[in-house]
Amino acid sequence: MFTLPQLPYSYNALEPYYDEETVKIHHDKHHQAYVDGLNKAETKLKEARESGDFALIKHWERELAFNGAGHILHTLFWENMIGNGSQPSGKILEKITENFGDIETFKKQFSAAAAAVEGSGWCVLVWIPKFEKLEILQVEKHQDLTIWGSVPLLILDVWEHAYYLKYQNRRADFISAWWNIVNWDVVNERYLVAIK
Structure with missing residues (x-):
């Protein structure tokens, strides 16, 4: 169990x-x-x-x-969270730059996707081996709108229970604050395992 x-x-x-x-x-x-x-x-x-x-x-x-x-x-x-947060580096930063232009553009797209998730769900940066690229997915509930074979690297929960006590209905404020606690070392490690 x-x-x-x-x-x-x-x-x-x-x-x-x-x-x-x-x-x-x-x-x-x-x-x-x-x-x-x-x-x-x-x-x-x-x-x-x-x-x-x-x-x-x-x-x-x-x-x-x-x-x-x-x-x-x-x-x-x-x-994929840590108290002091960290900065993206290593191979994941290289691939984000290749696929999204730069880290700030990636963060803007990820934040916009997270804010626009309909109802309850997640925003997920995934590695798709068949495409050999990173993509941002809006996952409704826990399992809808996913792509088979994708490997989750960076996950943000945008169900209301994830943020409502502090942020109420201000999902965008939660997303903005969340970037301060992302553990990019874990994201990079997941990416290195996924590309093997």
Whole structure:
């Protein structure tokens, strides 16, 4: 069964950009709910296989995709932040410059995409091996509007629960503040693994 991973820092490590109370609720309650939903879906699918009763297969497969993607994206999201933030460098900076022109243009496009996600979802910088390039995806819910085979490198949660206590309905303010806590070292490491 799946378990909620511990945060790689204390609840208040991302202050003042990401407040302690939101981090605690977001991680301990919301992320935990996706882990619980994933475990339930896995259990129900196992029961269906054992009994041969697949009447609810569509429901449980959808729950598996929704909660499984939610668990993975949240795990990656926590990992790609750090208290003091860092600056992009190395191979990821080279590829961002090649694919987007420069880092500021990339940040503007990523920020605009994140602000424009319809409803609940994510903004994700991905490496697409088949295209041999970086792309920015707006992921609705946890699993819609994705591209098969893409590798997530930089993940921003723009569900309201991710920012509402501090930023209320000011998603753009949250996105702007979030750039101060991006852990570019992790993004670069993910990219180096993805291109191998």
